[in-house]
Amino acid sequence: MSMEHSAQRLKGRVAFVSGGLRGIGLACAERFLAEGAEVVLSDLDAEDSATATEVMAKLGQAASYVSANVAKEEDWVRAVALVKERHGKCHILVNNAGIDLTGPVEDLTMEGWRRIMSVNVDGVFLGTKHFVPMMAESGKDFRGGSSIINVSSIMGLVGMNEVSAYNASKGAVRLFTKGIAIEFAHKKTPIRANSLHPGFVETPLLKAGFQRWVDQGFAEKSDDLVAGVVGSTPIGRLAQPSELASAAFFLASDDSSYMTGAELVIDGGWTAQ
Amino acid sequence: MAGRLEGKVALVTGGTTGIGAAAVRRLSAEGAKVYFTGSKEEPARALCDETGATFSKLRVQDAAGWPGLIDEIIAAHGRLDVAFANAGTESGDGSIEDVGLEGWNNIVAVNQTGVMLTVQNAILGMKRNPEGPVGSIIINSSMNATRPLGNYVAYSVTKAAVCALAKSAAVYCGQKKYKIRVNAILPGVVETPLITQIMNAQPDPAAARAMYEGMAPMGRMAQIDEISGLVAYLASDEAGFISGAEIAIDGATTAGMMGV
Secondary structure (H helix, E strand, O other), rough: OOOOOOOOOOOEEEEEEOOOOOOOHHHHHHHHOOOOOEEEEOOOOOOOHHHHHHHHHHHOOOEEEOOOOOOOOOHHHHHHHHHHHOOOOEEEEEEEOOOOOOOOOHHHHHHHHHHHHHHHHHHHHHHHHHHHHHHHHHHOOOOOOOEEEEEHHHOOOOOOOHHHHHHHHHHHHHHHHHHEEEEHHOOOEEEEEEEEOOOOOOOOOHHHHHHHHHHOOOOOHHHHHHHHHHHOOOOOOEOHHHHHHHHHHHHHHHHHHHOOOOOEEEOOHHHHO | OOOOOOOEEEEEEEOOOHHHHHHHHHHHOOOOOEEEEEEHHHHHHHHHHHHHEEEEEEOOHHHHHHHHHHHHHHHHHHHEEEEEEEOOOOOOOOOOOOHHHHHHHHHHHHHHHHHHHHHHHHHHHHHHOOOOEEEEEEOOOOHHOOOOOOOHHHHHHHHHHHHHHHHHHHHHHHHOOEEEEEEEEEEEEEEOOHHHHHHHHOOOOHHHHHHHHHOOOOOOEEEEEEEEHHHHHHOHHHHOOOOOEEEEEOOOOHOOOOOO
């Protein structure tokens, strides 16, 4: 669907996207804006950084940015206060910020383990915890209620060689999402919660991860790793961030009003094999 | 919402009532030319008048009838882009102890063989598209694929079977480099005319309704148009990287247990 013909199906809604300056997060922000939503995004970059300034100029007036570390509770408190002050409501939360960590389990450090858990798991918990009161109120505005979209991974569904820490963190996101979905539904809190499970997506995180494997001598060049991944994906290509954004948009919209506690796997058939 | 499926041609099996009819309405509203099958001619005529869709009387388990339908669709529109394998039954089902061979065979014929024939013939049709094999196939499974019902053994088994069918077909299409995606959706309890009929036939319809509503943590049944939103998304190019997936749409029913 071209953006020009977009039906503005998120008009009147406010969205918060963590990890919003690049990759899947940025694509989500762009899509929500194209559908008429107002969007606040967060990332680690300083508010006056070149990247933040450039991205925000491109996104336009309906978007705003807050520098926040998802692993820090005080940053979430500040982010929620800012959304409340600027918009007074929040209907969509995309807990997207994430990092990776690979290597043999005996070589992983406690520090590295803590770090990935703090971003990938604590970040999702804290974002949810602090946005829920506002989203519960805002959820009354629309048939489908508010929507929390937690970005897990196919690595939250299946294990992979030397990916144990990332597997554990993304598996936690998957079940945390089911837990809160049942909790909200049970209490008739108008918030739905679902997890997204991207396969291999052409993002800065994927490129950086592949480069690290090249540096560690697993492959000669990053392109060989891409070719390997593409070759093992039935659809035969990498996903584009916009394809994850359209899934997030579907989960954010009233079209998914009966979907909660579900997993949306977007992996070109990778886990179906 | 108009336009997302503009230029596409879709087929919905079991389209005369319930989830199928809602899908016919939604796919038509988004711009697709829609064909649907079924056995109830009266509601079919009304749905054609309402949406501009075309009805073709076909029993999905009738292997001999399929090539003619695909030919008819391609003769009329030159292509096939979307197939929603929705037709299903639970007629004659029972528990493992009680189910009769006739009931079992009937359910397997419609829910499993019928879905296989739908997917097979849809792929054959999609291969005739001018730009090569492209399309999206959506199988209507059920949450009972993962949460089988004690009193509906054939229904539960066939709904699980078609999930494997979706994955097998998805992987195969990838191997053949067909740009055909195949996915399964797993709805919870949907307030279809069939469910309404079952509820009303109980000694205490209100209690029956409460029982069905209480199955989902969300505390209600799905409305039929809440399923068609997912069907339309999977049908569209927006879902271009989704294949071989099982997607629950059940108000958190299969997400876990409600607790105390």
